[in-house]
Each structure stands twice: as C-alpha cells, then as structure tokens.
Amino acid sequence: MSLTESDKKSRKVGLLDLPNELLFSIIEDEYMSWRDHFNIHHVSTRLLQLTFKHVYDGRRDIFEYACYHGNLNLIIACLKHRNVPTSQLWGTPGSSTLYSTPLDVLSLGFQDGTCSTDQYIEVAEWLFDNGYQTQQFESYKEEMIASRVVSPFLLTMFSTATDADNHRDICQVIEFLTSKGLGFPRPSQILRRVCHTKMDEHSGYHALASDSGSDIDMILQSAFPPALFELFLKNLFSDLGLTFKSRLAPSHLRDDLYICEWTRVNDLIGILFDDLFAPWIYKGDSPTYFSNTFEAKIKLLVKYDGIAEYEQSALESILEALRRIEARQRDNGSLNFERDGTWCWRELCVSISQTPLTDHTPYYSQYSLEDPPREIRFDHERRVHEFVRPKLWYPPEDLIAVRSILLKDARDKLDLSWLENRTERDWVNMPLDAWNFIRQDQEEGSRRRIIRRRLN
Known part of the structure; x- marks a missing residue:
C-alpha cells in the first residue's frame, strides 16, 4: 500500500471506527454542546446503544434540556428510559434559596427564545396534566415554601416585548398560566418590572424610576395589559372577598394577602416616564397606546371599587398629562429624550404638583391624597391599597440626577448654561431651561441635600 493510499484510508476513519473507551470520553465531555451531544448519539444504531445510558441517565440532565427547548417528544422519550419524579427541582445558579421547577425551566426557555408560544403551552399543559411541579419554590430558614404563582421572571417580558406580536405571545402564555390557577407573585426583591440584562443592552438612557419589588408598580407600567389587571382585581375579590378600598385592622397582617399597600404618585409618574423614553421598553402599537392603557x-x-374620588382625580390629572405628551409626539413624529425629556417630565410632575408633603413627617408614615391628608400607618386601620403623596420630593432633581450620570463624560462639550444651577424652590413656575442642569458633585447624599436646600 502506498503512502498516499494509507493517508486516504486514515482520513476515512470516523466515529464508528473509534474504540468504545474513546467514544465514551467524547460523549461525557462536559464542554461539548448539547447539539453535538445529540448528533453523536444519533449517528447510528451502534452509537445510540453505546451512548444510551450516558445521554439519558448521565451528568447532563436531558429532561431539563427538553423542558428548556419546549420539546415534548424528547420529554416523553426521556421518561421511557429514566424515572423523572414529578417532584423534580433544580437549584438556581447564583442562589442558595431559589429552586426551579420543570415549568420554570420551560419559562426560561421561552424568555431566551428557545421555544415558541405554541411549544410553551403544549409542554406546560403536559406538565400540569402529569402532575409535575408548577409552583414557585423558595427555601426560607431551612423550610421549603411553595407559592402557586406565575414566575416573576416571566412577567418581566411584558416591558421588553420586541413588537405587538411578541407582546401578544407573552399575554397568551400568562393567560394560559392564570387559567391553570396560578396567581400573581407577591411583592419581593426578585419582582422586577424589567430584566436588568435587557437594560444593559442599551446606552444613552438611564432609568428614572427604581425597581421597588412592588406588584402594583409592575401592574401599572404601560406594558402590563389591562385584561390581566382586571383578572388580578377579580381574583382579589373572588378569592379573598376584598377590593383595594377594603379595610385592614390595625397592626394586622393577613396570611393570605400579599399586596403592596401603597403607591406614591411620584413613583408612578417615574415609571410612566421610563415607559415613554427607555429604549428597552415596549412602546405599544398605536400613537395613543400609553394614555389608552392608563x-x-x-x-x-373605579369598576372594582379600587380608588376613592380624590385618587381618581389625581390619576386623571396624570392621564391628561400623558395625552399632552402624546400630542407632542404626534407633532414631532416621535419622542426624543434630549429634545423632549425636560418638557415631558415637567408635564407629568405638574399634574401632581398639589400632592407633595414637607420633610417634617415620620419616615414610617404615609399620607393620603385627601385634603387635608390622612396619615396611613400599619398600627392604624388602613386600606388594602392606596395611592399616597410624595415625601421630600423636588422633581427637577430626579432629572438632574439622571442627566448627571448620562453626561458625566461629556461635560466639557456642553454649553456652560448646563453647569449653572438656576433651579428655584417654586419648581412649578420655574422656567423650563432651569431644569437643564448637570451636577458636577457626584458624591453620595448630594441629591438629598439639593432637595432639602430647595424645600427649606
């Protein structure tokens, strides 16, 4: 045999010609991609038999993989070859207290785009029908706590929907889950309006509103559909016999009631402002999307006895501001933060300009929108939920703080007027140009000092 013939023969050696020991070392390589893993497994009947145990009962969890990809056929095939208990849970990377169910893994796949809406619903239906865990699990003081609610991480998808079709797909998935008896998650540190990784993909804008972990904040953002808000209010009444205006006894916490008890109206307009300008936020499918939704x-x-007249009046003032902003958007063709941000923020703030309190109120107290304000405290009788007044609020500073972060590296290119503090205590009547100020002092606590200086 010539050297050339020998070379040709050696190049024809493939997986089927390798010894079993080498095949096993390849299939067990933890760095191999899932796609290559399965491709090797299905090359031939021989490889299928040789690698059968390693694929279906090895270190890689094929059941978890099948859930993540919404592959029902693979899930069923897996169960033919190995026992996956209906109580199956996986630890959550980076957390010692959170656990993932098969439904959580499926939801993660839906978030990451590895399965379609139809695939999600098909697999989720199968998980429900076959008794697999569909609740949320969390370990607290060595006790496992189960909550029959929709995944908080799934709900963050509303705000970052890519278009109207994607938003409808998300609504369809959430509606399916609620039809299976899952409720809305309670206020918590992991409840976010926006996935932070989505925010990190964009530059040129800094969120004005902070994530408070409030369920009501999530519901009131523009991307959260009114139909699901109605379901939330219906369930509150049908399950607990309560509305937002129902009264709670002093110092009493109900074990079956998890709702953020108050929402500051200034926090609400911060959320709406981000909805208008944050590039990662879904903007709806019509020019009047924001005002119509609100x-x-x-x-x-009003329909479900959720607000008093004085709260309705405040919310309708915000609604009118949204309509004025949308009219400006129609006139200009779009909204631009640099061009329109100051004007829009001022419009929203002026709409609730009669509500702020001074700084001489206890930290633990909130005050109603009534005139005169009524103190809201845990040790007083209180409502299930109430919209409340801002405390120590100087609206220009919110915009100043955001712009100071965004433009910190471009100050030498700005007109000197941006570095001149022309703010006034009477911010309602303050000239619009005076809101355009960049603070050079970035030390901690400077924001609160500016507010005090303007209010005192």
Whole structure:
C-alpha cells in the first residue's frame, strides 16, 4: 500500500471506527454542546446503544434540556428510559434559596427564545396534566415554601416585548398560566418590572424610576395589559372577598394577602416616564397606546371599587398629562429624550404638583391624597391599597440626577448654561431651561441635600 493510499484510508476513519473507551470520553465531555451531544448519539444504531445510558441517565440532565427547548417528544422519550419524579427541582445558579421547577425551566426557555408560544403551552399543559411541579419554590430558614404563582421572571417580558406580536405571545402564555390557577407573585426583591440584562443592552438612557419589588408598580407600567389587571382585581375579590378600598385592622397582617399597600404618585409618574423614553421598553402599537392603557386601568380601579374620588382625580390629572405628551409626539413624529425629556417630565410632575408633603413627617408614615391628608400607618386601620403623596420630593432633581450620570463624560462639550444651577424652590413656575442642569458633585447624599436646600 502506498503512502498516499494509507493517508486516504486514515482520513476515512470516523466515529464508528473509534474504540468504545474513546467514544465514551467524547460523549461525557462536559464542554461539548448539547447539539453535538445529540448528533453523536444519533449517528447510528451502534452509537445510540453505546451512548444510551450516558445521554439519558448521565451528568447532563436531558429532561431539563427538553423542558428548556419546549420539546415534548424528547420529554416523553426521556421518561421511557429514566424515572423523572414529578417532584423534580433544580437549584438556581447564583442562589442558595431559589429552586426551579420543570415549568420554570420551560419559562426560561421561552424568555431566551428557545421555544415558541405554541411549544410553551403544549409542554406546560403536559406538565400540569402529569402532575409535575408548577409552583414557585423558595427555601426560607431551612423550610421549603411553595407559592402557586406565575414566575416573576416571566412577567418581566411584558416591558421588553420586541413588537405587538411578541407582546401578544407573552399575554397568551400568562393567560394560559392564570387559567391553570396560578396567581400573581407577591411583592419581593426578585419582582422586577424589567430584566436588568435587557437594560444593559442599551446606552444613552438611564432609568428614572427604581425597581421597588412592588406588584402594583409592575401592574401599572404601560406594558402590563389591562385584561390581566382586571383578572388580578377579580381574583382579589373572588378569592379573598376584598377590593383595594377594603379595610385592614390595625397592626394586622393577613396570611393570605400579599399586596403592596401603597403607591406614591411620584413613583408612578417615574415609571410612566421610563415607559415613554427607555429604549428597552415596549412602546405599544398605536400613537395613543400609553394614555389608552392608563385610562383603561383607571376605569378598572373605579369598576372594582379600587380608588376613592380624590385618587381618581389625581390619576386623571396624570392621564391628561400623558395625552399632552402624546400630542407632542404626534407633532414631532416621535419622542426624543434630549429634545423632549425636560418638557415631558415637567408635564407629568405638574399634574401632581398639589400632592407633595414637607420633610417634617415620620419616615414610617404615609399620607393620603385627601385634603387635608390622612396619615396611613400599619398600627392604624388602613386600606388594602392606596395611592399616597410624595415625601421630600423636588422633581427637577430626579432629572438632574439622571442627566448627571448620562453626561458625566461629556461635560466639557456642553454649553456652560448646563453647569449653572438656576433651579428655584417654586419648581412649578420655574422656567423650563432651569431644569437643564448637570451636577458636577457626584458624591453620595448630594441629591438629598439639593432637595432639602430647595424645600427649606
């Protein structure tokens, strides 16, 4: 045999010609991609038999993989070859207290785009029908706590929907889960309006509103559909016999009630402002999307006995501001933060300009929108939920703080007027140009000092 013939023969050696020991070392390589893993497994009948145990009962969890990809056929095939208990849970990377169910893994796949809406619903239906865990699990003081609610991480998808079709797909998935008896998650540190990784993909804008972990904050954002808000209010009444205006006894916590008890109206307009300008936020499918959605939610609060007249009046003032902003958007063709941000923020702030309190109120107290304000405290009788007044609020500083972060590396290119503090205590009547100020002092606590200086 010539050297050339020998070379040709050696190049024809493939997986089927390798000894079993080498095949096993390849299939067990933890760095191999899932796709290559399965490709090797299905090359031939011989490889299928040789690698059978390693694929279906090895260190890699093929059941978890099948859930993540919404592959029902693979899930069923897996169960033919290995026992996956209906109590199956996986630890959550980076957390010692959170656990993932098969439904959580499926939801993660839906978030990451590895399965379609139809695949999600098909697999989720199968998980429910076959008794697999579909609740949320968390370890607290060595006790496992189960909550029959929708995944908080799944709900963050509303705000970052890519278009109207994607938003409808998300709604379809959430509606399916609620039809299976899953409720809305309670306020918590992991409840976010926006996935932070989505925010990190964009530059040129800094969120004005902070994530408070409030369920009501999530519901009131523009991307959260009114139909699901109505379901939330219906369930509150049908399950607990409560509305937002129902009274709670002093110092009493109900074990079956998990709702953020108050929402500051200044926090609400911060959320709406981000909805308008944050590039990662879904902007709806019509020019009047923001005002129409907000109006629909006000009507639902009225319909389900959720707000008093003085709260309705405050929310309708915010609604009018949204309509003025949308009119500006139509005139200009779009909204631009650099061009329109100051004007829009001022419009929203002026809409609730009669509500702020001074700084001479206890930290633990909140105050109603009534005139005169009523103190809201845990040790007083209180409502299930109430919209409350801002405390120590100087609206120009919110915009100043955001712009100071965004433009910190471009100060030498700005007009000197941006570095001149022309703010006034009477911010309602303060010239619009005076809101355009960049603070050079970035030390901690400077924001609160500016607010005190303007209010005292």
